[in-house]
Structure formats: C-alpha cells, structure tokens
Amino acid sequence: TGTDPIVEQADSHPENWPTYGRTYAEQRYSPLAQITDHNVQNLHLAWYQDLDTNRGQEATPLVIDGVMYISTNWSHVEALDAATGHVLWKYDPKVPGNVAVKGCCDTVNRGVAYWQGRIYVGTFDGRLIALDAKTGHVVWSVHTIPHDATLGDIRSYTVDGAPRIVKGIVIIGNGGAEFGARGFVSGFDAKTGALRWRFFTVPAPSNKPDHAASDKALHDIAYPTWSPKGSWTKSGGGGTVWDSIVYDPKTDLVYLGVGNGAPWNYKFRSDGVGDNLFLASIVAIKPETGEYVWHFQETPKDQWDFTASQPIMVMDLPIHGEQRHVIVQAPKNGFFYILDAQTGEFLSAVPYTFQNWAHSIDSKTGRPDINPDALWSLTNKPWFSIPGSLGGHNWAPMAYNPQTKLVYIPAQQLPEPFLSDPKWHMHKQGVNMGMDMTGLPDDPKVLTEVSKTVKGWLLAWNPAEQKAAFTIPHSAPWNGGVLTTAGNLVFQGLSTGLFEAYRATDGHTLFSFDAQTGIVAPPISYMVDGKQYIAVEAGWGGVFPLMGGALARLHNSSINHSRILVFALDGTANLPPVQNSAPQPIAPTGTFSPEKAKLGYQKYQQYCLACHGDNAVGGGVLPDLRWSAFINSTQSFRDVVNKGVLSEYGMVSFSKEISPEQVEDIRNFLLQRATSSYQSLEDKKTP
Numbered sequence: 248t249g250t251d252p253i254v255e256q257a258d259s260h261p262e263n264w265p266t267y268g269r270t271y272a273e274q275r276y277s278p279l280a281q282i283t284d285h286n287v288q289n290l291h292l293a294w295y296q297d298l299d300t301n302r303g304q305e306a307t308p309l310v311i312d313g314v315m316y317i318s319t320n321w322s323h324v325e326a327l328d329a330a331t332g333h334v335l336w337k338y339d340p341k342v343p344g345n346v347a348v349k350g351c352c353d354t355v356n357r358g359v360a361y362w363q364g365r366i367y368v369g370t371f372d373g374r375l376i377a378l379d380a381k382t383g384h385v386v387w388s389v390h391t392i393p394h395d396a397t398l399g400d401i402r403s404y405t406v407d408g409a410p411r412i413v414k415g416i417v418i419i420g421n422g423g424a425e426f427g428a429r430g431f432v433s434g435f436d437a438k439t440g441a442l443r444w445r446f447f448t449v450p451a452p453s454n455k456p457d458h459a460a461s462d463k464a465l466h467d468i469a470y471p472t473w474s475p476k477g478s479w480t481k482s483g484g485g486g487t488v489w490d491s492i493v494y495d496p497k498t499d500l501v502y503l504g505v506g507n508g509a510p511w512n513y514k515f516r517s518d519g520v521g522d523n524l525f526l527a528s529i530v531a532i533k534p535e536t537g538e539y540v541w542h543f544q545e546t547p548k549d550q551w552d553f554t555a556s557q558p559i560m561v562m563d564l565p566i567h568g569e570q571r572h573v574i575v576q577a578p579k580n581g582f583f584y585i586l587d588a589q590t591g592e593f594l595s596a597v598p599y600t601f602q603n604w605a606h607s608i609d610s611k612t613g614r615p616d617i618n619p620d621a622l623w624s625l626t627n628k629p630w631f632s633i634p635g636s637l638g639g640h641n642w643a644p645m646a647y648n649p650q651t652k653l654v655y656i657p658a659q660q661l662p663e664p665f666l667s668d669p670k671w672h673m674h675k676q677g678v679n680m681g682m683d684m685t686g687l688p689d690d691p692k693v694l695t696e697v698s699k700t701v702k703g704w705l706l707a708w709n710p711a712e713q714k715a716a717f718t719i720p721h722s723a724p725w726n727g728g729v730l731t732t733a734g735n736l737v738f739q740g741l742s743t744g745l746f747e748a749y750r751a752t753d754g755h756t757l758f759s760f761d762a763q764t765g766i767v768a769p770p771i772s773y774m775v776d777g778k779q780y781i782a783v784e785a786g787w788g789g790v791f792p793l794m795g796g797a798l799a800r801l802h803n804s805s806i807n808h809s810r811i812l813v814f815a816l817d818g819t820a821n822l823p824p825v826q827n828s829a830p831q832p833i834a835p836t837g838t839f840s841p842e843k844a845k846l847g848y849q850k851y852q853q854y855c856l857a858c859h860g861d862n863a864v865g866g867g868v869l870p871d872l873r874w875s876a877f878i879n880s881t882q883s884f885r886d887v888v889n890k891g892v893l894s895e896y897g898m899v900s901f902s903k904e905i906s907p908e909q910v911e912d913i914r915n916f917l918l919q920r921a922t923s924s925y926q927s928l929e930d931k932k933t934p
C-alpha cells in the first residue's frame with residue numbers, strides 16, 4: 248500500500264494535477280505550454296458548474312486522467328468530467344450546521360487528496376473520509392479529533408485543510424487556535440483508516456507523555472519554553488497545523504506549518520515568558536512514524552496570530568554560489584524564509600513586505616530582534632501592527648516558475664491594532680484572544696485614513712537574490728492563490744471578481760475575465776485529449792469577508808456566486824447575467840436606546856464580529872445584520888441568538904454565554920448601526 252505512481256510521479260504527467268500543489272514540491276507550476284503569453288488573449292470559458300453553496304470556496308481541484316475532483320464549502324466533494332463539466336458524482340458528508348461557530352474563518356475546505364483509486368477529504372466537523380474515486384461511495388470514515396481533546400468545549404477543533412498522502416499514510420491537521428486548541432497532526436493508514444501516529448505541536452500542561460510521536464520532543468525541547476502555569480494549560484496553547492503539510496521525497500521528511508498561540512495574548516498565555524515552541528514554527532517529522540527531526544521557529548513569543556502555516560515549497564536554489572536543496576515560505580509575519588530542507592539550517596529571511604514587529608533577523612540563527620513596542624501583551628499599550636493578524640500573505644498559495652526563477656506571492660497589507668483586555672477570561676463560545684475587540688469607528692475620515700494603509704498586490708519574488716523582481720498592484724487585498732505555467736504565464740483570481748493572466752517575466756496583464764464574484768482559491772492547469780485547460784473555484788469567502796467589516800468593502804463590492812470555472816483556447820461557454828446582487832439596505836422599523844446600543848457593541852464585537860463583520864458591516868458572504876429583518880423584533884432576534892432557530896445554517900444559540908438582556912443590547916446596537924448606515928446611504932443618493 249506504500250506507493251502510488253500517479254502522485255509520486257506527478258512530474259512526468261503534466262496532464263494531471265494529482266496532489267494539492269501538483270507535485271510533492273508544491274510549486275504550483277504546470278509544464279503545459281499550449282496556452283502561452285502569445286495566445287492567452289484567446290482564452291475563453293470552456294465550461295462552468297454552479298456549486299451548491301454561496302460561501303467561500305478555497306479548494307485546489309485535482310485532475311487525474313480526465314476526471315476532476317473538487318471539494319467545496321461544508322466539505323462537500325464532487326467528481327466531474329474535466330473536459331465537459333458533466334457531474335459524475337457528488338458526496339455530502341452532512342456536516343452539522345452547528346459546527347460552523349467552532350471555526351474562525353468560514354466553513355471552507357482547501358481540497359481533497361488522491362491515492363490508489365480513492366479520494367480523501369477532511370470534514371469541518373473533524374472527520375477524515377475515504378471515498379471510492381469511481382463512485383463517490385464511502386470506503387471508511389474516522390474521527391480525527393480524540394474524544395477528550397476539547398476538554399468539555401473549552402477547546403475547539405475544525406478541519407479545513409487538504410490531506411497529504413505519503414507512503415500510504417494520510418496526514419491531516421486541524422484549526423481552532425483563535426478559540427482554544429492544542430494543535431496536532433495525525434497519520435492514518437490510507438487503506439484501512441487505522442491511526443498510525445499522532446504529533447502534538449504544544450506540550451501537555453502536565454508535561455506528561457501523550458504516548459504520541461511527539462512525546463520526546465515536547466518533553467526535551469518544547470515544555471521548557473512555556474510558563475508552567477499560563478492560561479495555555481487550559482486553552483491548549485494553539486499551534487494548529489491548519490494548512491501546510493509538505494513532503495519532500497529527497498529528504499524523506501514531512502514539513503508541518505505550525506500556527507499561532509492560544510490565546511493570542513502572550514502575557515495571559517504563558518505569563519509573558521518563553522518562546523512557546525512549537526508555535527509559529529516549521530517542524531520536520533518522519534512520514535512513517537511522525538517522529539520529530541528538526542524545527543525552526545519563525546516568530547517566538549507570538550502575539551500577532553503570526554502563523555507559520557502558510558504554504559511551504561521545496562526547491563533547489565543557488566545560495567552564495569552553491570546549489571542548495573531548500574524549503575521556502577512567506578508566512579504571515581512578512582519575511583521570506585529559506586531553510587535547508589534536510590537539516591532545517593536557517594539560510595535567509597528578508598522582508599517581502601513592510602513590517603514593523605522585528606528590527607532585524609539574526610543572520611546566523613534566524614531569530615528576530617523583536618521591536619519591544621510590538622509586545623503589546625507585555626506593554627499594555629496599543630500596538631498598530633503591520634502585518635496584522637491576516638498576514639502579509641495568508642493561505643492563498645504562491646507559485647514558483649523554474650523558467651523565470653520567481654515565486655509569485657499573493658501579498659497584502661492589512662494593518663491591525665492590538666491591545667490587551669485586562670478583563671479577559673476563557674469563553675466557552677466565540678473567540679478567545681485576550682485582546683480588546685474594539686474595531687474601527689463609523690467615521691468616514693478614519694476609514695479614509697485606514698484605507699490608505701490597506702493594499703493587495705501580486706509580488707514576483709526572486710528567492711535566489713531575496714528581492715522583489717516586480718509587483719502587480721491590485722485594487723484590494725485578500726486575492727486568490729496563484730498558478731504559473733511553462734507558457735510564461737501567471738494566473739490569479741482577484742477579490743474584486745476578475746480572473747487574470749500575467750506574463751511571468753514582467754507581470755504585464757494579458758487576460759482579464761469578469762467572474763461575477765470574488766475569487767480566493769488557486770487555479771490549476773491540466774490536459775485532456777491534447778487540450779490544455781485552466782480551472783479555478785470562484786466564490787468570495789474565507790476569514791476576511793467574514794470579520795473584515797468596512798475594510799472588506801473598500802474598493803470591493805464582491806458577493807459570492809460559487810462556481811467552478813474552466814477555460815480553454817477554443818472555449819465557447821458564457822456565464823449567465825449576474826443573478827444575485829449584494830444585499831440591499833432596508834430601513835429598520837424599530838427604535839433603539841443609545842445606552843443599550845453601547846453595551847451591545849461590546850458583546851457584538853466579542854461574539855458576532857468573527858462572522859458578521861467588524862462594527863456590523865457584512866463582507867459579502869454571511870448576512871449583513873443591519874439589513875436583517877430579525878433585528879426589528881425582540882422576540883425574533885432572541886429566537887435566533889438564544890434559541891438557535893437558525894443553527895442548521897451555522898447560527899447556533901449563544902445562550903451559554905449571552906443572556907437575553909445582553910441579546911437585547913446587541914439588537915439595539917444593530918438597530919443603531921442600521922439606522923445610521925441607512926441614513927448615510929440615503930444621503931449619498933441625494934445629489
């Protein structure tokens with residue numbers, strides 16, 4: 248069961264895209280060259296299929312021998328004829344709607360894995376499921392989250408990353424560090440679903456063995472970097488491996504991209520002492536056993552959500568005149584890292600974007616000299632951080648073109664203020680960051696100022712020289728993942744709803760298509776019957792449109808219309824005219840008390856912001872509560888927030904944390920926001 252030539256020899260079959268980043272090296276480079284910088288202006292839609300939800304779509308499709316396998320929101324899976332779009336089968340794992348609130352960032356799924364005639368998907372409620380690739384029938388299904396892991400709801404786990412399969416072992420992580428989680432990765436036997444090993448990224452509070460592959464490394468290396476009594480002992484400390492898991496056949500190592508601390512507040516988490524390993528680190532383990540080999544921590548004392556879970560790539564690079572086999576990463580913290588793939592030796596880190604949290608990086612050790620002002624949890628002063636918690640680059644994959652020798656990074660600048668919340672305690676529902684949740688005021692002047700700092704661009708980065716080659720400015724942040732091809736092309740979907748192609752050598756725009764919806768997922772390329780195709784999942788979503796509020800609406804009125812779009816040179820399909828438009832403002836009928844509204848704002852920011860947006864501005868995916876009919880009636884609003892009448896859709900009851908009186912305060916706040924927003928929109932209409 249240990250081999251699969253389709254995945255392992257992906258490089259010799261450019262017609263396929265059989266694993267997340269096409270090959271194990273995850274460079275997202277297609278050697279296909281039928282579509283080139285000379286003919287890409289003739290690219291046309293070949294087919295499209297509507298998907299079954301209008302929430303964020305983040306998946307990389309797989310294509311094997313003319314069949315496309317996609318996952319979509321709520322962990323659904325579909326197989327389609329890759330040449331025609333004809334649906335061959337669909338699988339719905341029936342994830343209960345009420346688990347939506349256990350995740351920080353939309354009920355997305357980043358993709359499936361293929362191995363020996365089966366398709367593997369991780370589900371948002373924590374299952375790993377093997378399907379027969381021909382029929383979509385379930386072969387086996389296991390729970391990846393051990394029964395006691397949540398400590399009775401204190402910790403929260405979801406699965407949205409793509410599994411990776413190495414030597415017959417399916418490797419899967421999880422998310423949840425914004426709520427409370429103790430991150431771990433598991434390896435399951437691809438044939439039977441039996442658990443082969445588990446690797447925890449954060450020690451057990453007791454420093455007792457878990458009887459897991461991580462025991463020795465946690466005891467010897469990680470535990471001494473934590474205060475024995477910080478609140479991590481309850482929250483779990485974080486360190487979730489929610490996205491990047493990369494295997495390199497040459498070193499025979501699996502690289503785990505480990506996430507941020509829980510709670511974010513380092514003072515609360517670890518009493519302000521220790522580096523808190525293996526948070527914000529890349530950890531190398533052995534595929535068969537999960538055994539620890541080495542680690543490199545990018546951000547010690549994390550308190551900015553600076554995950555090292557961003558995509559990792561394997562490549563060969565000339566460094567100081569010597570050819571080196573390396574892994575590279577552009578994590579949230581703003582530096583482009585190069586490490587020796589075999590040993591983890593630090594080779595280089597250079598900022599790929601403006602950053603203000605580190606004065607410098609030690610050229611020998613890679614350790615940052617952290618700006619003392621950035622340590623907000625220790626200073627108790629506000630800190631305006633660049634990058635913010637969404638990073639200079641997030642999960643949207645970058646691509647490397649071995650011809651131009653450039654890495655194309657979907658880069659962004661989204662600054663964020665951080666301030667400690669002295670009154671913080673662990674909540675059983677909603678996020679647990681230990682920070683003041685005050686967001687942006689509803690003041691056009693402030694918004695204008697902040698908007699000048701918010702940016703998105705495609706960055707062509709020369710990793711050998713560790714410097715930018717060129718940039719392609721976009722009008723907004725949170726753009727899609729990237730594909731590059733042997734046709735001297737780079738493809739990217741944009742948050743504003745365009746799907747574009749650029750010349751790989753100089754970034755010149757060669758093709759632009761109106762996709763009618765924001766795109767965040769990465770495109771792929773494949774070939775069927777001698778014809779090259781480009782495919783991308785369209786559908787605005789992920790964390791930014793959920794929590795971003797007014798910032799998610801700057802220069803961007805994206806809505807979600809989820810589809811798979813496939814292009815070819817002789818395509819003849821057309822999208823129908825736009826069918827759903829942004830929610831229309833509705834005049835509120837109720838009145839509010841400003842005192843209640845003020846109290847309601849605090850509760851809203853704590854419990855509701857994460858999905859419905861900062862200061863009650865919706866980002867185009869989930870309901871904008873200012874225009875919800877529920878806010879006009881005390882009883883209806885309570886039915887939703889305290890009784891959970893919409894829990895099937897993801898809006899569960901918050902009665903454990905929010906009393907009926909507090910719900911009424913939130914309703915008053917929403918009425919206040921609706922009244923003032925409606926008025927200012929009306930004012931804009933009158934000339």
Ligand SMILES: O=C(O)c1cc(C(=O)O)c2c(n1)C(=O)C(=O)c1cc(C(=O)O)[nH]c1-2
Nearest residue numbers: 352407422423424425487489506637789790
């Ligand atoms: O700490 C975590 O466990 C965790 C999980 C996830 C996730 O599972 O999607 C994200 C993040 N963090 C995160 O920090 C982040 O910026 C993020 C963006 C997205 C997304 O899909 O848009 N997920 C996540």
Ligand SMILES: [Ca+2]
Nearest residue numbers: 424425507552
């Ligand atoms: Ca996080």
